[in-house]
Amino acid sequence: MATSIEIVRLKVNGDTREVGVPGHFTLLEALRYGMGLTGSKQGCDKGDCGACTVLVDGAPTLSCLTPVWEAEGRDVTTVEGLAGPDGPHPLQDEFDLHGAAQCGFCTPGILCSAAALLDENPSPERDDVQRALAGNLCRCTGYAKIYDAVLAAADRVRKSRSDNDVTDHARATPGASEPGAT
Amino acid sequence: MLSDNTMIGTNMRKVEGLAKSTGRAVYTDDITLPGMLHAKILRSPHPHARIVSIDTSKAEALSGVHAVITGRDMPITYGIIPWTPDEYPLCVDRVRYIGDGVAAVAAVDEDTALEAMKLIEVEYEELDAFLDPHLALEADGSTPYIHDARKEGWNGNITKIVNLEFGDVEGGLDGADVVVEGDYFFEGTTHTPIEPHCAIGQWDGVSKLTVWSATQVPHYLHRELARVLGVEQANVRVLQPLVGGAFGGKSEPFDLEFCVAKLSMVTGRPVKILYTREEVFYSHRGRHPFHMKYRTGATSDGMLTSVDAKILLDGGAYASFGLVTTYYSGQLLCAPYEMPAYRFDSTRVYTNKPACGPKRGHGSVQPRFAFEVQIDKLAEKTGLDPMEFRRRNFIGEHTRTVNELRVTSNGFLECLAAVEQASGWKEKFRAMPFGRGLGVAGSTYISGTNYPIYPNEMPQSAVQMQIDRSGRVAVFSGASEIGQGCDSVVAYIAAEELGVPLEWVRVLRGDTDFTPVDLGAYSSRVTFMLGNAAIDAATKLREQVQKAVGEAWDVPHPEVVLAAGEAMWSQDPSRRMPIAEAFNLGEAKFGTLGATGWYNTPKDVHGEYRGGTIGASPAYSFTAHVAEVEVDPDTGIVEVQKIWVAHDCGRALNPILVEGQMEGSAYMGFGEALMEEQIYKDADHGRAGLHNAPSLLDYRIPTTLDTPELEALIVESIDPEGPYGAKEAGEGPLHPSIPAIANAIYDAIGVRMDRLPFTAPNVWRSIEKAREAGTLGKPSAPVPTDRPSEAIPAD
Numbered sequence: 003m004a005t006s007i008e009i010v011r012l013k014v015n016g017d018t019r020e021v022g023v024p025g026h027f028t029l030l031e032a033l034r035y036g037m038g039l040t041g042s043k044q045g046c047d048k049g050d051c052g053a054c055t056v057l058v059d060g061a062p063t064l065s066c067l068t069p070v071w072e073a074e075g076r077d078v079t080t081v082e083g084l085a086g087p088d089g090p091h092p093l094q095d096e097f098d099l100h101g102a103a104q105c106g107f108c109t110p111g112i113l114c115s116a117a118a119l120l121d122e123n124p125s126p127e128r129d130d131v132q133r134a135l136a137g138n139l140c141r142c143t144g145y146a147k148i149y150d151a152v153l154a155a156a157d158r159v160r161k162s163r164s165d166n167d168v169t170d171h172a173r174a175t176p177g178a179s180e181p182g183a184t
Numbered sequence: 185m186l187s188d189n190t191m192i193g194t195n196m197r198k199v200e201g202l203a204k205s206t207g208r209a210v211y212t213d214d215i216t217l218p219g220m221l222h223a224k225i226l227r228s229p230h231p232h233a234r235i236v237s238i239d240t241s242k243a244e245a246l247s248g249v250h251a252v253i254t255g256r257d258m259p260i261t262y263g264i265i266p267w268t269p270d271e272y273p274l275c276v277d278r279v280r281y282i283g284d285g286v287a288a289v290a291a292v293d294e295d296t297a298l299e300a301m302k303l304i305e306v307e308y309e310e311l312d313a314f315l316d317p318h319l320a321l322e323a324d325g326s327t328p329y330i331h332d333a334r335k336e337g338w339n340g341n342i343t344k345i346v347n348l349e350f351g352d353v354e355g356g357l358d359g360a361d362v363v364v365e366g367d368y369f370f371e372g373t374t375h376t377p378i379e380p381h382c383a384i385g386q387w388d389g390v391s392k393l394t395v396w397s398a399t400q401v402p403h404y405l406h407r408e409l410a411r412v413l414g415v416e417q418a419n420v421r422v423l424q425p426l427v428g429g430a431f432g433g434k435s436e437p438f439d440l441e442f443c444v445a446k447l448s449m450v451t452g453r454p455v456k457i458l459y460t461r462e463e464v465f466y467s468h469r470g471r472h473p474f475h476m477k478y479r480t481g482a483t484s485d486g487m488l489t490s491v492d493a494k495i496l497l498d499g500g501a502y503a504s505f506g507l508v509t510t511y512y513s514g515q516l517l518c519a520p521y522e523m524p525a526y527r528f529d530s531t532r533v534y535t536n537k538p539a540c541g542p543k544r545g546h547g548s549v550q551p552r553f554a555f556e557v558q559i560d561k562l563a564e565k566t567g568l569d570p571m572e573f574r575r576r577n578f579i580g581e582h583t584r585t586v587n588e589l590r591v592t593s594n595g596f597l598e599c600l601a602a603v604e605q606a607s608g609w610k611e612k613f614r615a616m617p618f619g620r621g622l623g624v625a626g627s628t629y630i631s632g633t634n635y636p637i638y639p640n641e642m643p644q645s646a647v648q649m650q651i652d653r654s655g656r657v658a659v660f661s662g663a664s665e666i667g668q669g670c671d672s673v674v675a676y677i678a679a680e681e682l683g684v685p686l687e688w689v690r691v692l693r694g695d696t697d698f699t700p701v702d703l704g705a706y707s708s709r710v711t712f713m714l715g716n717a718a719i720d721a722a723t724k725l726r727e728q729v730q731k732a733v734g735e736a737w738d739v740p741h742p743e744v745v746l747a748a749g750e751a752m753w754s755q756d757p758s759r760r761m762p763i764a765e766a767f768n769l770g771e772a773k774f775g776t777l778g779a780t781g782w783y784n785t786p787k788d789v790h791g792e793y794r795g796g797t798i799g800a801s802p803a804y805s806f807t808a809h810v811a812e813v814e815v816d817p818d819t820g821i822v823e824v825q826k827i828w829v830a831h832d833c834g835r836a837l838n839p840i841l842v843e844g845q846m847e848g849s850a851y852m853g854f855g856e857a858l859m860e861e862q863i864y865k866d867a868d869h870g871r872a873g874l875h876n877a878p879s880l881l882d883y884r885i886p887t888t889l890d891t892p893e894l895e896a897l898i899v900e901s902i903d904p905e906g907p908y909g910a911k912e913a914g915e916g917p918l919h920p921s922i923p924a925i926a927n928a929i930y931d932a933i934g935v936r937m938d939r940l941p942f943t944a945p946n947v948w949r950s951i952e953k954a955r956e957a958g959t960l961g962k963p964s965a966p967v968p969t970d971r972p973s974e975a976i977p978a979d
Contacts, residue, residue: 005295024295040214041207043428045378046461050880053378081207090206098201098467101840104848106204107378115204137905139885141378141429142667142846144851146894155919 009072015083022029029073030054030065033080041081041110045139052138055111056080062137084117086111091160093117093151102151104142106134112138116152124160128153190747191680192908195840198672199691200665201424206463212382212398212425217454221250223290223447224297225439226304227466228279230312230875231536232330235277235286235306243289250451252304253289258446260412264436264541266638268343268503270331273412273442278580279308279329280501281538282873283466285439290455292449312538313873314341315864317475317498320533330501330534335895343499343530343532344510348795350518350586351525356490360481362565364558367477367554369939370550370922372862373855375543376885380459381467385444389452394421395445398428400435400664401704404637406696413445423789424694429800430666431852432542433469435706436504465878470862470886472509472532473498473548477598480558484933486566486573490525491517491558493551497532497540504541506532508798513798514549517555518585519628520596521577526586536873537864541694542706543936544852545667545915549922556625556923557938558762560930569613570624570927571604581901588791589799593911595832595901596626599808600896602830607810614931614965619815623927626808629916630801631834631906632709634785643782645713646700647674649721651777651942655749655764658690659721662699663714668914669841672711674718678835681722682729683746683763700780708912711837712803714785715907725770728777730770733761786905803903805911806832809850809920811892813928817960820948824854824892824925831896834911845913846896851886853921858942859884866879934963939979 008025008029010032011018021036029045037062039083045053047066054066056137093116096102103109112135119126119134128132131152132145140148201812203209240252255276287304310329314320320341323329329340338345357363364586383397393415399405402422411419427434441458447455475496481489494514498507514528528551545552563573579585581594592917603624604610613622636644648660657678665671665753675689695700714860733751734741743754744766751766755761771777788798812825829846836842845960860883866872877883902909926937929947935954937947954960 005293024293034214036218038216039207040210043211043379044213044458045380045428046880048461048879048881050461051378067376081205084208084396090202094202094205101195101198101201101844103198103201105377105379105427105429106200106209106846107211109204111205137887139378139887140881141376141431141852141885142848144847144894145891146847146896147844147887148842163496169338173245 011074012078013076014078015080020040023070027070028066029056029068029070029078032070033065039082040079040100043107043110045107047157053111055114055138057114057118060118064119079114081113084113091117093155096151096155096158100147100151100154102143102147108138108140110149112140120156120159124156126156189680189908190674191686192837196676196686196838198669199675199689200671204362204778205308210377210425211428212384212396213398213458215384215425217384217386220454220456221290221292221451222294223288223443223455223457224294224301225285225443226287226301228275228284228286229282230279230308230310231282231315232311233279233308234281234311235275236309237307238287239305240287243300246296246303248292249300250290250453251447252287252289252300253443253450254445258442262408262412262437263503264505265503265507268507269605271502281536282349283538284501286701288443288447289911290891294333296829297877298525311598312411313331315535315537315866315873317496317533317535320535321496321531330536337833341419341534341902343503343506343534346510346512346514346528346530346795348587349527353490353492353525353527353574356525357479357492360489361484362562363479363481364561364565365479366558366561366938368554368557370474370553371940372471372473372540373543373860374465374468374582374862375431375433376880376883377429377433379433380461380464381434381438381440381493382456382458383441383444384454384456385448386454386819387448387452392419392421393445393449394423395441396423396425397441398434399424400427400430400666400706401663402664402694402696403701403703405437405441409441409445412442413449413696421837422696424664427664427666430705431544432706435542435704438467455482458484459881462804462878465875465883466538467505468500468862471549472540472547472605474513476551476554478554478558480562481494482562482566484566486563486568486576488521488523491523493528495528495530496966499532499534500537500539501534502539502797504539507738509542509547511795511798513551515587516628517551517629518587518589519579519804520594520626521574523586543807544849548629549919550618551920552627552919553926556920557926560927563966566802566962567966571600571609574600574626587799588796592905593803593834593901593903594806595899596808598899599806600626602899603808603810603828606828606895606897607812608926609810614963618962619932621819621928621931622810622812623924623931624808624810625920625923625927627916628804628806629912629919630707630799631712631803631805631912632801633707634789634800634802636703643784645702645717646780647714647717647783648700648778648780649678649725649739651767653764653768653771655684656688657684658692659718661691661693661714662696662702663693663710664705665693666705668705668710668845670705672841673715673837677715678720678722681719681726683748685748685749688803693835711910711912712906715910716782716783719781719907721779723783724779725777727767728771728774732773733766735773735832736769741779788948792826802905803834803911804917805834805913807916807920808922811924811928813925815929815932815947817951820944820951822858822942822947824893826856826893827854827921827924828895829917830899831917832899832901833912833913834906835900835909836898837908837910839898842898842913843896846917847894849915849917850894850921851891854892854925855886857922857925859886861941902947930963934959934961
């Protein structure tokens with residue numbers, strides 16, 4: 003049986019690349035086996051566990067249920083795209099500080115769902131986090147420290163945004179107060 | 185000594201934490217090798233059948249297929265327990281459950297392998313299948329047994345029988361003021377790690393075999409691969425990448441590991457197998473269904489007199505750890521309460537279902553459920569608060585159980601006090617409105633089995649440590665990081681003892697080509713045994729550095745302190761040098777700095793009777809839970825609002841990691857109590873022996889929306905033999921989840937749930953029965969006691 007290979011044009015974590023994959027590949031398979039981006043995980047390959055969650059145009063998406071050609075022309079963000087050149091995303095760092103990743107296998111999917119939550123709701127409550135992560139199964143943590151980490155990251159992101167506002171203000175206004183002293 | 189620790193006992197990052205949260209962490213399926221083939225295993229559709237013939241010729245002829253193997257290509261049996269090697273990597277002449285592997289195909293890609301599987305022609309002769317353990321036990325041989333009889337006079341469906349008795353059980357029951365009898369059933373459940381099993385085999389074409397596997401036991405796998413494949417052990421290399429959860433489901437060799445190795449040897453190419461999620465359900469090795477009958481006697485003032493247990497273990501198609509499970513079904517019940525007399529009669533049978541094995545708490549979770557509910561019933565009969573009943577029977581510290589297990593540190597009373605306080609027990613127990621209730625339960629667990637799986641006198645854990653002139657410390661560890669944090673534990677110990685920042689410690693791990701033997705991540709042994717091995721190695725290096733610096737400063741070497749990146753003199757901290765300089769002095773004096781450390785267990789910690797070694801451990805953890813529930817009497821829906829978990833872990837080396845284990849354990853127990861069932865269809869409801877729900881959609885594990893609030897309360901009894909006083913935290917905290925919830929349901933509505941799981945239909949049926957019997961309603965409060973407990977924890 004000859005598997006037909008197709009060239010698919012994907013924009014992942016800001017880079018546009020063409021990859022040759024079997025036409026029936028899912029986005030997850032294309033990421034993991036076509037592009038070497040193994041951060042997104044296969045836990046069930048049928049949309050039940052959420053370990054494959056990536057962001058497609060900012061929306062949490064089960065990549066194991068997404069045909070690869072559906073991702074063409076869209077912005078795909080995986081766990082590998084959350085960190086910037088300055089270091090890990092606050093979510094990633096807070097996960098480490100709070101012990102929110104034990105085996106770590108569900109973590110990439112959870113981080114994508116959490117990143118989407120913070121974009122939409124910069125000040126979530128604990129039950130907002132619960133709802134946002136309801137499609138991501140974790141077998142290790144009981145979710146407790148995941149909530150702590152996401153809420154801490156939300157605080158940190160809010161604070162750094164307001165710090166930046168003050169810094170910009172300080173640059174514009176000589177003699178203004180120190181950054182962070184709101 | 186305690187106050188001298190600068191790092192141990194503080195909240196710290198994990199060494200692989202950022203790798204996990206940035207997607208850089210490497211798990212087995214993340215590995216691709218040049219020319220790698222993909223393989224699939226063909227599995228039996230019958231629960232019990234003879235293999236009459238297998239024709240692989242059409243599959244072999246398919247373009248893209250490199251090799252097809254069957255059971256005859258690997259005709260050597262194996263089994264994790266040396267006395268029960270009852271499995272082949274691929275079945276040779278008999279299949280024993282739906283899912284049992286019969287052939288494997290290696291092809292250029294997964295699609296081709298799947299196509300090829302359809303072309304393999306297997307002729308089966310179906311045999312009568314045993315799905316009910318009672319029927320398996322009563323079988324008379326008129327239809328073939330599942331295995332050959334293991335003992336003279338046994339039917340071939342029996343794996344193991346254990347009958348152990350300590351003290352005068354019948355006398356203790358006859359002399360009791362109250363006796364409670366109960367039948368209990370704990371349904372089978374499975375691990376569902378989010379990572380499916382995965383293995384890669386690579387044969388070098390000459391003599392060396394390399395296998396990567398998501399295994400908990402690289403050392404045992406190493407031995408079995410060599411034996412089954414006929415390769416010298418010294419020419420087999422097992423690498424263990426990070427593992428995405430295991431919980432006992434990856435703690436023995438599996439078919440895929442042998443198949444990738446054999447297929448690589450046959451094709452000359454690397455070969456990978458990744459289980460589908462369905463295959464994970466079929467490989468199972470999870471919690472045995474237990475059918476239990478308990479009789480427990482007590483005096484009128486709440487002192488236990490005697491405990492008798494009869495247990496039938498439903499073992500599935502193969503032995504797995506079953507010999508050991510049968511002992512665990514009784515051996516770990518004798519603490520934290522003192523029992524003057526105890527007997528258990530346990531029988532494990534084979535059935536034509538996926539094999540059961542060790543799941544977090546291995547064989548002691550089920551009896552603990554039954555017994556903690558028995559205690560609740562006894563407390564009610566004697567008019568005592570269940571907390572008080574437990575306190576009165578506290579076994580104490582530094583003592584022996586009735587089955588002669590040595591107990592050392594024991595913080596159980598502190599655990600009870602902590603959950604009593606935190607939950608508001610005194611105000612709420614028996615006092616909340618109908619429909620709301622609290623339940624309590626206690627338990628104990630081993631910090632590692634006292635003996636290795638194959639008998640030997642060698643260390644059970646070892647590390648090597650090496651110091652670079654830059655100050656960088658390398659730890660070579662063979663231990664299995666499965667998410668519990670063992671790589672981090674050795675790094676914390678190296679950093680603590682040698683005074684370097686945590687970032688300067690490298691943990692090089694999981695490769696039998698260069699890491700010393702650690703027996704694996706099972707029985708909650710790793711912190712205790714690996715931790716002690718790490719302290720041994722670090723201490724040897726520390727003393728060398730202290731001596732060199734002491735000589736340079738002309739001070740006694742014990743007064744040289746290594747901490748926070750420096751060496752300093754304790755008598756005058758202005759005498760100091762950077763730690764790398766101290767290391768260089770050490771290297772100049774003693775030569776290149778490297779040390780091996782190891783640990784083995786004390787041997788005089790158990791009785792001499794047959795089976796006395798099982799349940800033996802260098803230290804025991806203790807746990808207490810209180811669960812708060814709300815039950816809707818019209819629907820049977822149980823909502824667990826909160827679980828308070830108090831766990832005596834000896835010493836929390838990193839409190840965040842210990843809390844994580846406590847929360848994760850409570851979560852897993854909660855899932856078993858409320859929703860998990862590894863069950864199979866019968867002939868009237870589909871195909872007999874077919875897994876009812878082999879997906880993460882249908883096999884319910886708790887999501888964020890289901891999971892109760894979890895509060896972890898660490899208790900530290902500072903064990904005399906644990907590393908810095910530490911004991912286990914990985915399995916113990918699970919045990920009380922289920923009985924605490926059962927007891928809370930009783931407090932809420934007066935209905936006893938003696939059978940798992942407490943799903944809405946099951947609870948509703950019990951409620952309706954109680955309604956008809958007129959027993960539905962809040963139970964009455966215990967009689968206040970004027971005799972205060974003598975066993976009150978000292979302030």
